[in-house]
Amino acid sequence: MIDVETRHEVYIANRTALIAYATRILGSRETAEDIVQDAFLRFAPANTSMGSATQTLAYLYKIVRNLSLDVLKRQKLETREQQNEPPYWSLPNGVPTPEEVVVVSDEVRQIAQILGDLPMEVRVALEMHRFGGYTLEEIAAHLDISVATAHRHVRTAMVRVATMLIGNAS
Template sequence: MIDAEARHEVYIANRTALIAYATRILGSREVAEDIVQDAFLRFAPANTNTGTSAQTLAYLYKIVRNLSFDFLKRQKVEMREKQNEPPFWSIPDEPPTPEDFVVVADEVRQISRVLDDLPVDVRIALEMHRFGGYNLEEIATHLGISVATAHRHVRTAMMRVATMMVANAS
C-alpha cells in the first residue's frame, strides 16, 4: 500500500506530464491545470490499495482523464442550454399595466407630501443629494452648514420617506 506521502511524490514527479495529458484532451492549459489540481484532491486522500507506484500513476492518469471528459460533457450541455435560450435583449419587457402607473403616481404623491412637510434646508439637502447627485461637501457649502449637518439632513429626510413607504406598504 502506498501512503499519502508517496502519493504526493508521484503527483509532484508527474504533474507536468499530467497537465500536458489533460491539455491534449481539453485544448486549454489553464483548464488542464485546474483539472490536475482537482485530480490530486481526489487522489491524495484515497484509501485504496493501488499497489506499486506505476499502478498509482495509472490511477492518477485515470482520474485526470475522467475529470477532463466530465468537464467537456458539462461544457457541451451548458453550450446546448445557452443555444436554446434567446438572448436577454431579444425578450420584450412586460409593458407596465395601468395599475402600475397608478401605484407609482400614488407613491410619488405621498413622497411629495413628505418632502413638503420637511424643513426647507432638509428638503434641499435631500433633493441635491438624491436628484442632483451632489456630494455632502457640496451640499454643506451650498447651505452654509457643516458636512455632518448635511449628512444628518439627508439621513433624516430619507428616514421619513422610508418610514412613510413602509407604513403604506402594510
C-alpha cells in the same frame, strides 16, 4: 506486462486515494466516485505493457486526472452556454397593470408632497444626495453647512418619506 488481476488489485488498494484525488480536482465526491469508476473501466482491459505496480498506479492516476479535467471542461462549457442568454435590457418589460400604475402614481404624488413640505435646505440636501449622487461633503460645501448637518438633513427627509411609505403599506 501486468495481468488483469494485478490491475484489479492495484485499483482496489488505491480506490479511496483515487477518489480523494479526484474530489480535490472536481470539488464533488459524488462526481469523483463516478470518475474513478470510469477510470477503472478504461484501465482494466488495457493491453499496455507496464513494468511495475508503481507505473500501473501512475497510469491509473493519469486516467483519473484526465477524466476529471474533461468533466471540468464540460461544466465550464455548459455554464458558458447558459450565460449566453440575452442581456436583461434586451428583454421586453412586462406591462404594469392599471392598479400598479395607480399605486406608483399615488406614492410619487405623496413623496412630492412630503418633499414640498420640507424646509428648502433639507429638501435640497435630499435631492442632491439621492437624485444627484453627491456626497455629504459636497452637499455641506454647497449649502455652507457642516457635514453632520448635511447628514441630519438627508436622514430627516428619508425618515419622513419612509414613514409615509410604510404607513401606506399597512
